């Protein structure tokens with residue numbers, strides 16, 4: 001009966017392999033959300049002097065990352081004191097101002113928004129070219 005013995009052992013190995021695979025995939029599929037502190041969304045700063053996309057909506061506590069994909073320096077600025085175009089700036093009441101300083105080509109800047117509201121920001125050297133964007137922070141329920 002050598003054939004029967006070999007079949008039994010092959011089935012046993014296949015079964016053991018299936019159990020091992022199930023055990024390995026289980027913890028991966030359980031991890032659905034992004035790791036803590038990782039950006040929820042990325043906004044590119046372009047050579048056309050634009051933020052792309054120029055309007056993003058996130059939930060409180062989420063992080064936005066700006067990435068300079070152009071050959072020139074940009075800033076991410078939410079500070080009326082830095083603006084001669086006051087129409088581009090909007091800081092929700094009680095929220096802190098933001099100023100990234102110069103972000104070099106290839107560089108990034110991250111900010112985590114806690115307070116709901118509409119944040120209108122701009123780029124200091126390119127405000128004359130309307131380089132501006134907005135971040136809307138709203139609770140998943142919709143009641144700000």
Ligand SMILES: [Cu+2]
Nearest residue numbers: 074123126131
């Ligand atoms: Cu700019």
